[in-house]
Amino acid sequence: MTKTKYETLCNKAKLLAKLERYTEALSFFDSAIALMPENVCALGMKGALLSELERHEESNMLFRKVIEIDPQDDMAWWIIGDNMSKQGKFRESLHYFDKSLELENDSTTWLSKGDALYHLKRFKEALECFEKGSEISPDDDFLWVLRGNVHFDLGKYEESKRCLEMAVKINPSSSEAHFLRAFVEAEQGDKLLAVEFLKKAIEICPAIKNKSKGAEF
16 A cells, blocks of 8 residues: 555656646655655655756755665766766766766766766866767767767867767767867868858757857858
């Protein structure tokens, strides 16, 4: 009976969250947690919702509780790291990403760790993370864009182009790949080609036009 009630409360909370009735959803999660405090399901779902609502510290408190109950929960370790990154705590996030990767070799976690390292300007280490992510998910075009971006920052323009071409091969509608390719071509002196890639990026995603303001092609 208790388990059935717990599941009912969780299902109601999930439905309310989908309806963006967040206060009510959190209340139902609280009721479920009070009923079965050692069950990580409601703890994790409430923590994920709090993260979406940018209440990162509250989210981390719940996921630390999840880890106390189940230290092998790789998603809990990842979400704490992700919350920290969103707060700009990139150095602190690395411990949690590493712990998550010990438990599950996941491309999303490699991407997250790489992003944290990139923000710390540890570009070569970031690139290694993105490459490991690509090994797991070779068809993830965004990982190829990120690799191209790091090569661009390192001044390795041909490598950058190779990665961006791969991204476009996987996803021809990758506005990020076309946008970054415009800057690569501009750096190599081909202004006309740079403009063509920029036009393609804007055609795919008109909002990207705002990011291009100030670009000298």
